[in-house]
Amino acid sequence: MSESKHWDAVDAYFTAHLAPDDEALEAALRDSEAAGLPRIAVSAPQGKLLQLLAQIQGARRILEVGTLGGYSTIQLARSLPADGRLISLEYSPHHAEVAARNIARAGLDQLVEIRVGAALDSLPRLADENPAPFDLVFIDADKENNPHYVEWALKLTHAGSLIIVDNVVRSGRVADPDDTDRDVVGTREAIELLGSHPRLSATAIQTVGTKGYDGFALARVRS
Numbered sequence: 493m494s495e496s497k498h499w500d501a502v503d504a505y506f507t508a509h510l511a512p513d514d515e516a517l518e519a520a521l522r523d524s525e526a527a528g529l530p531r532i533a534v535s536a537p538q539g540k541l542l543q544l545l546a547q548i549q550g551a552r553r554i555l556e557v558g559t560l561g562g563y564s565t566i567q568l569a570r571s572l573p574a575d576g577r578l579i580s581l582e583y584s585p586h587h588a589e590v591a592a593r594n595i596a597r598a599g600l601d602q603l604v605e606i607r608v609g610a611a612l613d614s615l616p617r618l619a620d621e622n623p624a625p626f627d628l629v630f631i632d633a634d635k636e637n638n639p640h641y642v643e644w645a646l647k648l649t650h651a652g653s654l655i656i657v658d659n660v661v662r663s664g665r666v667a668d669p670d671d672t673d674r675d676v677v678g679t680r681e682a683i684e685l686l687g688s689h690p691r692l693s694a695t696a697i698q699t700v701g702t703k704g705y706d707g708f709a710l711a712r713v714r715s
């Protein structure tokens with residue numbers, strides 16, 4: 493078996509035992525694909541990790557940047573109490589429509605609000621509303637803006653909040669100084685910001701699986 497075949501088989505095995513037969517999530521993926529959305533949602537085990545992290549965090553308010561078809565949104569929103577709130581920012585009206593249907597089918601539409609537009613427009617508008625701070629921020633949109641999203645996350649959180657950044661490895665490209673792709677540069681800037689910011693304590697973990705070789709960064713806002 494090739495290495496990536498092992499990664500697929502192990503993800504399938506973990507999903508079958510640790511997150512089996514999830515109708516709402518499977519339907520969300522099916523409908524996203526039927527609607528022509530790219531197949532770039534977090535994997536089932538990664539999504540379950542997001543849900544567990546949000547539960548461990550005791551999150552009541554979650555901010556997501558990059559909704560796609562709402563797969564990670566559903567995983568995160570399932571961790572919320574009945575009076576919790578998840579705001580998800582999505583550039584594409586089409587993606588947002590597909591996501592809204594998927595989230596409603598999962599029974600989570602009372603907890604989730606999708607805001608359509610470029611996140612760098614939506615974030616200052618959100619900040620103007622003086623929202624209660626978010627306990628968890630999941631950054632998973634256009635990677636070139638990752639450092640800006642981290643800065644906004646810092647403005648919108650409190651001591652103890654958790655900031656998660658997806659896709660920080662990209663098959664190792666993050667560590668190649670000759671790679672000047674905007675998304676890679678944005679991710680490198682975000683990692684360096686997480687590491688140098690006095691209000692953050694951070695790490696990053698490499699992952700393999702159905703999504704290939706990639707990883708997450710995790711940062712906790714200091715007191």
Ligand code: SAH
Pocket residue numbers: 532533534557558559560561562563564565581582583584587609610611612632633634
């Ligand atoms: N979090 C999702 C995957 C998100 S894919 C999941 O794991 O299920 C990235 C999403 O970010 C896409 O839907 C894309 O349309 C959106 N996006 C890209 N640029 C954006 C921007 N500037 N503002 C907000 N969303 C953006």
Ligand code: DHB
Pocket residue numbers: 532533534632633658659
């Ligand atoms: C891409 C974006 C993602 O958020 C992801 O998880 C995987 C791939 C992409 O733009 O290729």
Ligand code: MG
Pocket residue numbers: 532533534632658659
């Ligand atoms: Mg992603």
